[in-house]
Amino acid sequence: MAELIAIGYPDEATAYEAEREVHRLGDEFVIQADAVAVISRDGDGKFHVSTNHHAVAGGATWGMFWGMLFGLIFFVPFLGMAIGAGMGALMGRIEKSGIDRHFQKQVRDMLQPGTSALFMVVQKVTPDKAVAALGKYGGTVLQSSLSEETEHELQEALHGAQQS
DSSP: OEEEEEEEESSSSHHHHHHHHHHHHHHTTSEEEEEEEEEEEOTTSOEEEEEEEOBOGGGOBHHHHHHHHHHHHHSOOSTTOOOOHHHHHHHHHHHTTTOOHHHHHHHHHHOOTTEEEEEEEEEEEOHHHHHHHHGGGOOEEEEEEEOHHHHHHHHHHHHOOOOO
């Protein structure tokens, strides 16, 4: 089961620093993150998104997942993505995926102008080492579980059914 983790920070820069630490911890096999994203909100309330992820099966990337998730949570289009019938269906799957409304509201409330947040989809983590390494950045941690079935459905929605 994967976990969707969001860590909120009281400034615009800390999430980017924590992201670098997550990648270092990945190299040391402390955190096995399928996807990592940072979203910051400047003083004017404008969102800035940075993603660093690998391809999922079939060549699609988690970038579309982040786009749909952030669009759903913050009610803003991501990178100019148009919401067509296929995107609407994907948004529906994300909304029904176990990323509950309470989690969405907590993330919205956490990411106010002048703040940032680190997002990760994590499969495996060595908790004591991860907490020790990321604890120096502080922050507010939120998480939502993604079942294997949910992950499969989201990945299928991202790139369609696999051909045998």
